[in-house]
Amino acid sequence: MNAPTNMGGGNALSVQDTLNAFKSAYKSPIADPRIGDLLKSSTFVQSGSPTSGLTFYDLELGAKFLYPVLTPLRNMIPRVSGKGGVQASWRAVTAINSTGVRAGVSGGNRGGQIVVGTTDYTANYKGIGLEDSVDFEAQYAGQGFDDVRAIASKTLLEALMLQEEYTLLGGNSSLSLGTTPTPSATGAITGGSLAAATYSVICVALSLDAVINGTVAGGIQASITRTNTDGSSDTFGGGAAQKSAAASATVASGSTGSISASVAAVKGALGYAWFWGAAGSEVLGAITSINSVVITATAAGTQTAASLPSADNSKNTLVFDGLLYQALASGSNAYFQSMATGTAGTGTPLTSDSAGGIVEIDTMLKSMWDNYRLTPDTIWVNSQEGLNISKKIVAGSSSAAQRFVFNAEQGMLAGGIMVRSYLNRFSMTGAAEIPIKIHPNLPAGTILATTSKLPYPLSNVANVFQVRTRQDYYQIEWPLRSRKYEYGVYADQVLQHYFPPSMGVITNIANG
């Protein structure tokens, strides 16, 4: 390696010496101060901020819309035009030969006369609508990026459709939940972290509206007074029943106490809010989908029971009745089952029949067949029930009653099993397949079955349920009254259900 490199006969450097000289030169800063200063800084460098310096701001044009607009009922329910008036009215023949007059006749004589049952029905139209606005500066600022006024209109319509979906499912203008029954409660020295004391427990039954909009942190809504865009105001029920009287429960000693509490299930309640603490200072601590709770710690909310009005606010008279509350209404003749209280805090889950079915669903389907000779065509569930039904059907069948259809294509075998439909064993046409659909707004613990076709000849019912509108969706851009564009999207309508007995509701279902 250190071979001489003397080619001219002068001072000879070895290759290694040359390399070492280069390395040394690279390591040392340039001694010349004029060159050194030039290299210390650049004229242009990348900005440390995306919004300063000569830096391109790589913003994609057009806002993204990252929120779900899931409105399955609104999408599937037919919309028909009304003809004015304040209510949709119809009359129905509900039974023929209801007294069971026998058909046999004697020679030369006429037969007996039958009795026909008729019923009158009405459904009041209700207006629904929301508003928003875009001020001039917001529009100026958005130029070149997106049309803010168009976004305002689009999102407003979507917001109204979402509210309409809640109403179609569980709007409640007619079913009063009343006063929540007084809880039964038991104090124990084990099972939690409650200190020894006497606790007071208060319960509030909740309609769908209150369940959807209630949280432990934010509280439940009783009476709501809303200031509208035009300065007017509306007061309506937020879905909470009148609170119960207090129940006392004593934790006798120690600091590991717990309390179990339960109330008689309230028809129309899809949830229950629980307040506890010292008498007179009860605080919201839990919202359950069943009619019982086990209290293991101090309530974490801030809303006090004392702040709730002593009145039933379960109804909202500004909306029409949705499917759930038309089914739950007294005299609807829809199938209804509330699962038993079971063990407080645990409740009663759906039951596998160990033959590929669910006992409670079969009971409902059998009842609908036995009483009305019909089969529902959709079972709406919460994700909780969707999962539990699947588990029970798959795990509860020791006789392999299910039929599995495998897609043989490579890569098409996925893990997990989800039951997508349920075979109704009670049907004239053999087993009828009923799709099981998860509804985004149906709370845990409730199942709703709906029927969109009546198996009755010449029923004169084109749609079993439909949205009848006096005025379908319309948008108003209000006249300018300040430097902002104001929009409203409205509709005037009612959910008309011609045959509520074609629905079935199971509530108070425990998770499991």
Next chain:
Amino acid sequence: MIKLKAPQGACSASFNGEEYLVVDGFVDVPDNAAEPLASHGFHEATDDDLASEASEDPATMGRKELFAFLKGRGIAVGATVTTEDLRKYATDAAKPAEKAE
């Protein structure tokens, strides 16, 4: 009124706004309270339950029974406590209940 056997550790039962204290594992409540309180682990006291309770005299209990007796009343004791001390604690624990009666 009906006498219910309380679940382990229960101190009280509340029904229809009235609280009924559990004494020696039993509580007397109105007849119509039996069904809702069943969800909380209460059941109608049987002859066996009552006989079992009658035998709960600390003076006649063995060491294991004394531990269970004290645990049922929320009193924690160490494993090294002598049987005599256990019996003394159990006797003391039983006194307030007797007074309540």
